[in-house]
Amino acid sequence: MKERQLSPTHPWFSRFWAVAGAVSIRTKILGIVLGLVLVLGITVTVQVRSVLTRTMDMQLEEQGISVARDLAARATDLILINNLYALHQLLRDTQANNGNVRYAFVVSPQGQVLAHTFGDGFPAGLLDANTVTSDAHHHSITLNTDEGQVWDTAVPIFEGRAGIARIGLSEAGLRRTVDGITGQLLLTTVLVSAIGITAATLLTWVLTRPVLDLVRATQAVGRRDFTARVPRWANDEIGELADAFNSMTAALAKADLERAEREQLRAQYVSGVIAAQEDERKRIARELHDSTSQSLSSLLLGLRAMSDACEQADIRHRADELRMVAADTLEEVHTLALQLRPSMLDDLGLPAALERHVADCQRLHPLHIDLAIKGLNDQRLPPTVETALYRIVQEALTNVMRHAQAQTASIFIERHSHAVRAIIEDDGHGFDLAQVSSNDGHLGLYGIRERAELLGGRLTIESEPGHGTSLFIEIPLSSKEENHA
Ligand SMILES: Nc1ncnc2c1ncn2[C@@H]1O[C@H](COP(=O)(O)OP(=O)(O)O)[C@@H](O)[C@H]1O
Ligand SMILES: [Mg+2]
Structure with a gap:
């Protein structure tokens, strides 16, 4: 009842088992170990990567705001006294102090770029990409550039009266960190897989070696070779199986020996019976031939002599009749002797x-x-x-x-x-x-x-x-x- 419930009846399972069941135990164990390691490794990698990316994005945004606000605060005086050189220097320092800062620039209330960190000209379209109202704290957007994503933060300077400070933080460094961690996790997965393969190979060796011994020994028993014994490898279930197998073959060997002895006895007996039967037939056939036939022949001769010598017709007739009976009997005795043991078989x-x-x-x-x-x-x-x-x-x-x-x-x-x-x-x-x-x-x-x-x-x-x-x-x-x- 239980077995029927457990039996693989579902067509999907049957199809799966047709493939998975056909491979060796080594492949099965390797498959399970590798599968588990890979699933675990890849899941952990993907999760860590997404959590890291999210956290770092948030940090980048906050960093952008704080750098931009700091820039805005320090730029206020320089704009008011119109010291563009110092403003420029400030932007340079800001960029130098923070590796993530891709660019920084300051826009006048009229919408002109007062200073920027681009060496070879201010990129078209960047100015209008982000702005902030004077009463807002900041405004951040992400820009897709050919160098990857950039967090662009705009902060009003002196409540907008002195313009807007803009900072672009590049995600490249952050991506490199995330990629580095991902790579390390994947490398760990590969290393653990390699250890798993080694362990699984060792395990299958430990498991299949005694099983293969058992298979060989069972095949030997199938060929009626009952001398096969399997070594007891370990004190586990397979060791018990080996013991059970060995006592089974010992019992089979004993039974086979007894059977062979009985068979030999039977054959001896049968051949003895057949030989005795042949001897007996030979003896009876010889007896019939030598003694009975001789007597009948003598009888025949005697009856002939008697009929020849006899004068009385009725007695002669009677003697002739008896002679015929004797002749028939002699013929029958011959046939009988022949059937019992044809002397021809021995002679010719x-x-x-x-x-x-x-x-x-x-x-x-x-x-x-x-x-x-x-x-x-x-x-x-x-x-x-x-x-x-x-x-x-x-x-x-x-x-x-x-x-x-x-x-x-x-x-x-x-x-x-x-x-x-x-x-x-x-x-x-x-x-x-x-x-x-x-x-x-x-x-x-x-x-x-x-x-x-x-x-x-x-x-x-x-x-x-x-x-x-x-x-x-x-x-x-x-x-x-x-x-x-
Ligand atoms: N040549 C044959 N043709 C047809 N049937 C046969 C032949 N030889 C044997 N048989 C069948 O096999 C049976 C067993 O034969 P056998 O062992 O010689 O026993 P028996 O002759 O005493 O019946 C016979 O009863 C007969 O039905
Ligand atoms: Mg017969």
């Missing part, structure tokens, strides 16, 4: 035994079977492989005849340098693999797989309802077995 090898088996199947079943065997003429396969392949083909063909309702089946066996491959295909109606593998009680396909896997090989089944079935079997041949005659 896999191709001959399979040809015989295929011929028998075709006699009993309306199915066309193609048999192709390559690379097995000169050298016989190891007996275990021969037996396994024979039983596999036997079971696969039984399945085709029992389940597939196929027209044709084909068997292809080929020996390669390091393996022997068999493909058994039919064009029947196929089956659903998922259903069969989950369905216990069918041991045919399971037996095929077991026989292949006990020899280190594998079985691949391809089947789909309506599209026939193919079994691919591959059994590796070790070099020792390859040389086996």
Whole structure:
């Protein structure tokens, strides 16, 4: 419930997270640190700058008024005695004493400039730019000049009867101060950013190194390598994670070992059962062949001799009938012995035994079977492989005849340098693999797989309802077995 509330469902958030979530932890932490430092630095810089500018503007205006009033007071006498030289000197001193004073001049009541500080002529238009009434204390305006803003203050001299004093205070010095402070603040921001980047890099290193170790170890576990252990880096949450991970892999390793032991036991057991089954079949087949067939043959011979020697027609007829029964039984015993364990497999090898088996199947079943065997003429396969392949083909063909309702089946066996491959295909109606593998009680396909896997090989089944079935079997041949005659 809580999780659903927290889940990022908003499209904006998803879009943001699609970008921010995709970058590495290092970039995320760097982004957060840099972002915070920059936001803080720039906000502080902008605020300080605006407050400073406002305060200094006010101070400049006040300074202008006081300088202008001072000038007006001191100029009064000089104007009244018409000492223009001293007036000029006064203006010069005023400018020299205050670095912000850009210009100063005095205007007569008639509107003429009596003295000014401009070396190369009085600028046009400046005179009319500002004025003050005689009853006012002062009048200030700002002028935009090509040297920046200038605070122009006009103050009446001797209540206007001796004219007007004008002072221009330049903002340039003030701007330089504000710019200097701004620059220092920005430099501090850059320095703090650099420290932030270093700290964030260190932090990510501390954080991601153990995480990367964990990732590597997890990948190793994914490859079934349970020996991977991660070092416990620190006594924090990541250290606890490392401990938990290590005990998990230890438990997995133990479980894997037990599983492998069980699997080995099972394989030993199955191979023992299969070997015992083969031995038993061999023994019964030999018994049938050597003892039972011999007895039946003797019986046949005896019955023939009996019928030949007998005079009475009905007894002779009876003996002939018994002889036929004995002959049929002998034939059945032969077939049974052959099915149990074809002596051909031991005596003549896999191709001959399979040809015989295929011929028998075709006699009993309306199915066309193609048999192709390559690379097995000169050298016989190891007996275990021969037996396994024979039983596999036997079971696969039984399945085709029992389940597939196929027209044709084909068997292809080929020996390669390091393996022997068999493909058994039919064009029947196929089956659903998922259903069969989950369905216990069918041991045919399971037996095929077991026989292949006990020899280190594998079985691949391809089947789909309506599209026939193919079994691919591959059994590796070790070099020792390859040389086996
Ligand atoms: N060649 C085949 N064509 C169609 N269905 C098959 C074929 N081989 C196996 N099957 C299906 O797979 C099932 C399992 O086969 P198997 O393990 O040999 O058990 P069983 O033959 O005893 O039923 C069969 O019951 C059948 O439905
Ligand atoms: Mg079967």
